Amino acid sequence: MLGSARFALKEKGKNKYDFMSSSALALGAALWRSCCSGERNENAKEVRKMRTRVIGPPGTGKTSWAIRKVAEFIKAGYDPGSIVATTFTRSGRRAIKEKVRAILRSEGLLKGKAEDRWIGRTIHSICKELLGIPSKSVMDWKHLKDFADAYRYKLSLLESHSYDVDGEFRDVMLETADDYYLFFVDWWRHRMYPKPELAYPDFMKRFWKSLPGGFDKQRLMLFLKRYDEYKRENGLWDFADFLVGALRERACPEGIKILFCDEAQDLSPLLLNVTVMWESRAERSFYIGDPNQAIYGFMGGDHKLLAEMPCEEEIQLVRSNRVPRAVWEKDKRLLERFGLWYREDYLPRNEEGYVVRGRAPSWRELPFQGKKVFVMHRTRMLAREWGDMLIEMGIPFKALRGRQSPLDREEVKVVGLLERLAKGEAVTIQEMAELVADTSYIPSALYLERGAKTRMKRLAEQDPERPVTKHDLPELGFNMRFMAKFTEGKLFSLLKLDEREREYLIRAYRKYASVLGKVEIYNGTIHAFKGEECDIAVINPDLTKRTADGLVTSPQEEAKVFHTALTRAREGVYILYPQRGMGFPI
Known part of the structure; x- marks a missing residue:
């Protein structure tokens, strides 16, 4: 049998649907x-x-x-x-x-x-x-990894293939020939070709400039055969199979x-x-x-x-309740340049707004307090690069797609709870019991006395609203090592974090402590922000080779992507200078 047995279902191979039918x-x-x-x-x-x-x-x-x-x-x-x-x-x-x-x-x-x-x-x-179809029968990134390992395929950023059927389409990472083979699996079925062989010429016509070396029709067909066999033997469905x-x-x-x-x-x-x-x-x-x-x-x-x-x-529908006049005018020039626009009676919101072009804004000067800011990129790779940069700078942000922000981790909420205690505020015994119950937050072997978790759980059951202050921590079972770091304000050193994440959180906390729990800066791909709106949009016009090729072969499609980015903003847009030598002409 192909793949790992841990993903096999009891009735493997008995799925009655012909996935490639x-x-x-x-x-x-x-x-x-x-x-x-x-x-x-x-x-x-x-x-x-x-x-x-x-x-x-x-x-x-x-x-x-x-x-x-x-x-x-x-x-x-x-x-x-x-x-x-x-x-x-x-x-x-x-x-x-x-x-x-x-x-x-x-x-x-x-x-x-x-x-x-x-x-x-x-x-x-x-x-x-x-x-x-049960959720355990849905093909996800773990199955893809198992499949890729079985045949030594090189699939990029497998975690991006996590399937959330109540979520949305996800843009994909296309770097290797194997990435394109997997991409073709969905593409030919969504385009309704009776057979993959019939879809191949059109696929090549559309994507030939972007295909990496080593992409080959014979290998593609072998990939499809193996992929279908893997699903059959493990009783799995992918999204196109549902349809x-x-x-x-x-x-x-x-x-x-x-x-x-x-x-x-x-x-x-x-x-x-x-x-x-x-x-x-x-x-x-x-x-x-x-x-x-x-x-x-x-x-x-x-x-x-x-x-x-x-x-x-x-x-x-002709009146925008979101897009201000300056952004609307910029967007209109963009679309008209690519042979696109709307009816003449399409009107902007009755606010002026602004469009600024330049280098990356000084995050201290950018008026992000109380504002929702989207930092948008054309691809996952670019979003990941910016995520790394924001982490190095200590800028508090959250990620929709791309590099995950340490602020997305649940552990950060623990710091907020401990900070309240450090300031002399009271929290509830229920909150403390939940804090120590999850050992992924604070290592109990290092910082808790034996029986402390049980004691707090029992007290929470008796009176969940019982107030707890910092003076109660030793009595609840927090040891001297914990109290030393807590008293010195080394709250992040108490958490299970790698060194890079810990350093980032310390820098972010020192610079932006007053807004750390109210961060409204989001980093991700333009596709990730589809259907959303913000106060301020920061647009990175950089293109990778694949998207630069797309600008040549399908210019209107690329224009629509950046049109979508521009029109997320209710107040204004920052358009950055391209840094990679290949940028979309917004």
């Missing part, structure tokens, strides 16, 4: 042709009343529109369980789910979570649930009447096939998006599927 993809292709040609099959004619396309530039309230519309249908008498509302971004999913629930609860229309089970979900997660399986089984949410598909500009042919199958049983469907924010073309997404989709009604 052309039959399911051919079935979907027929649905897609019907959708794009404007034809309606007989069942659809009997049921569906109307398909609506909603188009809106950045900040015009597309997701808010969908939330209000979902609530309107439920108020009109539709069962929440008959409404399917999907999106691709984590922020969109959270907003739809929470805001719809808040509206319905305020009017007494929602009693339990199960009633709105299909609202605020990704298409992948719904397919996974419909097919009854192909749903098409093959005609899996559809029972009783669906209304379908909402937010961020529809990022639909691939495969994803669209699934939604078309669902809407054939619904009364109404809404596809909501912005073709100029279609930034997942490299994953098989096609903005034309939304822009050219036949529909009975189209709604245009």
Whole structure:
């Protein structure tokens, strides 16, 4: 058997779905042709009343529109369980789910979570649930590592392949030929080619400038064969398998009447096939998006599927509630240079805003206190480099993708608790019991007397709100070694951290102690911030060789990525000078 036995399921090799089957993809292709040609099959004619396309530039309230519309249908008498509302971004999913629930609860229309089970979900997660796939059967980065080790494949940043079916698409790290082989696995299926051999010429035409040395068709086909065998023998599914399986089984949410598909500009042919199958049983469907924010073309997404989709009604949202005038004007010049723009009645927010070009801002001078700041990069590699730089500078930040920030670690919360004690404030015995219960925070063998954890747990059970001050620590079982470091203020030396992380936290704490617990600087890729908004956007225009090649072969796609970055900001944008010799011309 290929791979490690620890990942094998009891019924390995008995999964009935043919992951690489052309039959399911051919079935979907027929649905897609019907959708794009404007034809309606007989069942659809009997049921569906109307398909609506909603188009809106950045900040015009597309997701808010969908939330209000979902609530309107439920108020009109539709069962929440008959409404399917999907999106691709984590922020969109959270907003739809929470805001719809808040509206319905305020009017007494929602009693339990199960009633709105299909609202605020990704298409992948719904397919996974419909097919009854357990989470342990989902291919993740540990399985990929096992697979790569078995055949000595070199896959970059395997942790980036952690699958969160209720999260969003993730941009990928493409450095080695093996990375591109794995990338092709999803790409050919999302593009709905019946066979991978038929997809190969188009793949080469699109990506040939970026392919590393050693990329070879014969090796690619061998990779596909091995990858499929590994999944079969270990009973595993990847994300594209969810979609192909749903098409093959005609899996559809029972009783669906209304379908909402937010961020529809990022639909691939495969994803669209699934939604078309669902809407054939619904009364109404809404596809909501912005073709100029279609930034997942490299994953098989096609903005034309939304822009050219036949529909009975189209709604245009034209006033941005986010983008200020200066940023809007900069964005307009960018898009027009690449042959893109919106309707003439698209208007900015009624604030001036600002756009500044220059070197990396002085973080002490940048008015980040009380502001949300996004530091955005084109690729994961660039985000990791900046993460390293921010760590060396001692700048407090959090990471969406790229180099993880030590501030993302749970241990930092422990410092906040100890700092409160050091200042003479009281905390609860429950907080102290939780602090020592997790030995990953403070090494009990070094700093606690025998029986201290049990004693605090017992006291917390008796009176969880009992106050604790720094004078109570010896009595609770903290030894002299702990008290010495605590008294000297060496709080970070008490935690289980490597030396680099500890030094960073000490520097950040000394410089920014007043805001350490309120950090609003986020570092990551532009794709990671899709659907989010900030006060200040810091944009790194640097390109890697792959993205520089993309600027030559697909200039509009690259323009859309940086358009998405620019339009995250509510107040202003800092555009940095390129440092690598290859930069996007913002």
